[in-house]
Amino acid sequence: MKNIMSDKPNILEVKDLKTWFPIKRGVLARTVGNVRAVDGVTFSVKRGETLGLVGESGCGKTTLGRTLLGLEKIHSGEVILDGSSLSTLDRQTLQSMRQKLQIIFQDPLSALNPRMNILDIITEGLAQFNMLSDRRETVASRLMAEVGLSAKMMYRYPHEFSGGQRQRINIARAVSMKPEFIVCDEPVSALDVSVQAQIINLLLDLREKYGLAYLFISHDLSVVSHISQRVAVMYLGRIIEYGPTAAIIHNPKHPYTRALIAAVPVPGDRRRGKIVLSGNMPSPAHPPPGCHFHPRCPEVMTVCRKTFPQERDDGTQRVNCHLY
Ligand SMILES: Nc1ncnc2c1ncn2[C@@H]1O[C@H](COP(=O)(O)OP(=O)(O)O)[C@@H](O)[C@H]1O
Numbered sequence: 210m211k212n213i214m215s216d217k218p219n220i221l222e223v224k225d226l227k228t229w230f231p232i233k234r235g236v237l238a239r240t241v242g243n244v245r246a247v248d249g250v251t252f253s254v255k256r257g258e259t260l261g262l263v264g265e266s267g268c269g270k271t272t273l274g275r276t277l278l279g280l281e282k283i284h285s286g287e288v289i290l291d292g293s294s295l296s297t298l299d300r301q302t303l304q305s306m307r308q309k310l311q312i313i314f315q316d317p318l319s320a321l322n323p324r325m326n327i328l329d330i331i332t333e334g335l336a337q338f339n340m341l342s343d344r345r346e347t348v349a350s351r352l353m354a355e356v357g358l359s360a361k362m363m364y365r366y367p368h369e370f371s372g373g374q375r376q377r378i379n380i381a382r383a384v385s386m387k388p389e390f391i392v393c394d395e396p397v398s399a400l401d402v403s404v405q406a407q408i409i410n411l412l413l414d415l416r417e418k419y420g421l422a423y424l425f426i427s428h429d430l431s432v433v434s435h436i437s438q439r440v441a442v443m444y445l446g447r448i449i450e451y452g453p454t455a456a457i458i459h460n461p462k463h464p465y466t467r468a469l470i471a472a473v474p475v476p477g478d479r480r481r482g483k484i485v486l487s488g489n490m491p492s493p494a495h496p497p498p499g500c501h502f503h504p505r506c507p508e509v510m511t512v513c514r515k516t517f518p519q520e521r522d523d524g525t526q527r528v529n530c531h532l533y
Pocket residue numbers: 230244245246264265266267268269270271272273493
């Protein structure tokens with residue numbers, strides 16, 4: 210696959226990653242199956258790049274993000290951050306990885322300790338890692354300015370802020386650690402539309418200023434396409450299409466991607482098909498045989514019911530679909 214920004218090194222490489230949750234039954238808690246939340250995912254992110262990860266609720270986006278942070282156990286496959294594999298690290302190296310990799314969650318309030326004021330929240334990580342370069346107050350006011358908050362508010366508590374301000378606090382806490390990579394898990398999905406753009410612009414500014422790389426997760430393709438250089442489309446634990454944002458938006462190949470795009474209003478774009486998805490995504494505990502998308506696919510063929518499609522790479526886009 211041709212790489213845009215190909216001069217830059219990878220900050221993150223993910224190879225055939227699987228994260229499964231065992232399903233236990235009976236008094237002996239026997240494992241009777243697995244929820245294959247992430248089921249063989251491969252991608253890379255370059256320094257300073259944003260990869261958008263898009264797909265319906267329940268397709269495995271959060272599990273993937275959490276696995277990258279070491280918050281879920283890897284079933285198989287590999288996560289390589291800045292050249293080191295997450296699974297083989299000793300505790301000390303793991304600590305430095307934790308500093309390089311941060312996460313911003315969807316619900317800004319639940320991510321903040323209600324009993325801590327903003328000063329403590331955004332300097333806690335720095336204090337833990339012995340990274341405070343100055344008085345806590347000085348560091349906090351610098352970080353607050355960075356995310357567009359007045360330093361006067363540093364003694365207030367999370368409930369005294371609006372949703373957008375709380376997400377700014379979460380962002381300040383994440384960037385305080387001088388990370389290289391931030392997993393943004395639906396960071397604007399819980400916010401009013403008018404506030405969403407402000408938070409996205411803040412993330413864009415910080416990316417520019419610090420050369421940050423993001424994995425930007427959203428169920429909303431229009432939000433993802435605004436911030437990402439490349440987009441990965443996820444369905445039932447797998448990436449079914451992957452490529453530069455412009456190619457995904459203007460030349461989507463997978464019928465699922467086309468359906469996602471048809472759902473996004475783009476003024477003046479007449480090439481969009483009118484595909485409406487029927488039914489729900491199946492359970493990742495019992496994926497359908499063949500192509501996982503075939504029960505909902507408007508272009509389903511006989512082969513789709515039997516065989517999972519091999520990946521096709523045309524040099525720009527990767528797609529898993531028997532049409533190609
Ligand atoms: N801790 C868990 N135990 C069992 N199943 C889980 C767990 N976390 C997530 N899942 C399941 O994994 C699938 C993917 O969930 P998730 O990663 O949250 O998707 P998304 O973020 O795309 O909405 C869902 O079917 C969900 O029910």
